[in-house]
Amino acid sequence: MSATHDHPHADPHAHHPEHHVPSTYYEKLTTALMELLVEKKLFKAEDVQGAIERMEERRPERGARMVAKAWVDPAFKQRMLEDGSAAMRELGMEPGDMLLTVMENTPQVHNVIVCTLCSCYPRMLMGPPPAWYKSRPYRARVVREPRAVLAEFGLQLPEGVTIRVHDSSADLRYLVLPMRPTGTERWSEERLAALVTRDSMVGVAVARMP
Amino acid sequence: MSFAAGERVRVRAMFPLGHVRTPFYARGKSGIVERVVGRFDNPEQLAYGRSGDKKTLYRVRFEQSDIFPETPSAHDTIDIEIFEHWLEKA
Numbered sequence: 309m310s311a312t313h314d315h316p317h318a319d320p321h322a323h324h325p326e327h328h329v330p331s332t333y334y335e336k337l338t339t340a341l342m343e344l345l346v347e348k349k350l351f352k353a354e355d356v357q358g359a360i361e362r363m364e365e366r367r368p369e370r371g372a373r374m375v376a377k378a379w380v381d382p383a384f385k386q387r388m389l390e391d392g393s394a395a396m397r398e399l400g401m402e403p404g405d406m407l408l409t410v411m412e413n414t415p416q417v418h419n420v421i422v423c424t425l426c427s428c429y430p431r432m433l434m435g436p437p438p439a440w441y442k443s444r445p446y447r448a449r450v451v452r453e454p455r456a457v458l459a460e461f462g463l464q465l466p467e468g469v470t471i472r473v474h475d476s477s478a479d480l481r482y483l484v485l486p487m488r489p490t491g492t493e494r495w496s497e498e499r500l501a502a503l504v505t506r507d508s509m510v511g512v513a514v515a516r517m518p
Numbered sequence: 519m520s521f522a523a524g525e526r527v528r529v530r531a532m533f534p535l536g537h538v539r540t541p542f543y544a545r546g547k548s549g550i551v552e553r554v555v556g557r558f559d560n561p562e563q564l565a566y567g568r569s570g571d572k573k574t575l576y577r578v579r580f581e582q583s584d585i586f587p588e589t590p591s592a593h594d595t596i597d598i599e600i601f602e603h604w605l606e607k608a
Contacts, residue, residue, distance in 0.1 A: 407555075424541050424543070425539060425541060451543065451582070451585070451586070451596050452586050452589050453586075453589050453591065454582065454591055454594055455591055455594070470593045470594060470595065471582075471591065471593075471594040471595075472579075472594070472595050472596075472597060473582070473594070473595070473596045473597070474596075474597045475541060475596060475597065475598045475599070476599070477539050477540070477541055477598050477599045477600070478539050478555075478558065478561065478575055478599035478600070478601065479555065479558045479575060479599065480555065480577075480599055
């Protein structure tokens with residue numbers, strides 16, 4: 309930055325809102341607590357960094373891998389429907405204490421997940437939930453008018469299809485196993501996984517068509 | 519009181535204060551036990567740092583139109599996880 313242009317407007321970040329918003333009470337509290345715990349040697353700053361990195365590794369791609377495997381391997385699908393957490397471990401993914409319950413979509417039944425009380429979501433498999441999943445309108449409306457809500461996501465289900473809404477009100481976490489798109493008969497697991505979107509595993513969409 | 523899968527149950531219409539994981543919309547409504555999930559710490563105690571109060575957790579399936587008759591969605595269902603002390607025979 310030259311001396312002649314030395315005023316805030318020359319800084320491309322100057323108008324970024326975050327630069328002008330002071331930390332909130334809870335942000336300050338969180339930072340202070342973390343610094344104190346590090347100072348007291350309960351854990352190291354690197355441990356915090358490591359935990360953040362592990363959190364960021366949890367992305368919907370992990371769920372997509374599991375769905376694609378279920379599409380090509382009926383025995384695995386059966387085990388996954390019986391015990392989702394054990395199926396995760398089989399693929400080398402750590403569910404922690406999450407009790408993963410898999411709900412299979414069929415031509416007759418479509419499943420959709422919500423947490424009407426807060427934002428419970430299979431984070432160990434999919435990462436943090438999208439903003440709409442945590443929003444009050446989604447949480448309140450998907451139980452009251454599931455068909456209207458799904459239609460707003462672009463999903464029009466035939467009248468004859470039963471919608472099962474699963475409210476994650478206690479200890480279980482849910483994953484929807486979407487139906488395998490037709491025309492993918494000889495596809496590899498990897499190619500199939502690319503068709504499995506986050507929204508299809510929440511149940512507000514179906515898998516991508518090839 | 520314990521229930522078996524397939525049994526009809528009603529969610530107690532009670533309104534205690536504190537941390538409760540039984541959705542308001544299900545209270546007083548009846549449904550069918552979809553499965554017995556297992557024994558878990560009661561969240562109403564866990565929320566206040568008291569563990570060890572194990573309760574049986576059930577998945578109960580309700581007809582959407584029984585719960586929301588003003589916006590009925592025929593044949594559609596709502597499954598909710600509910601602890602034993604919130605359920606009674608219906």
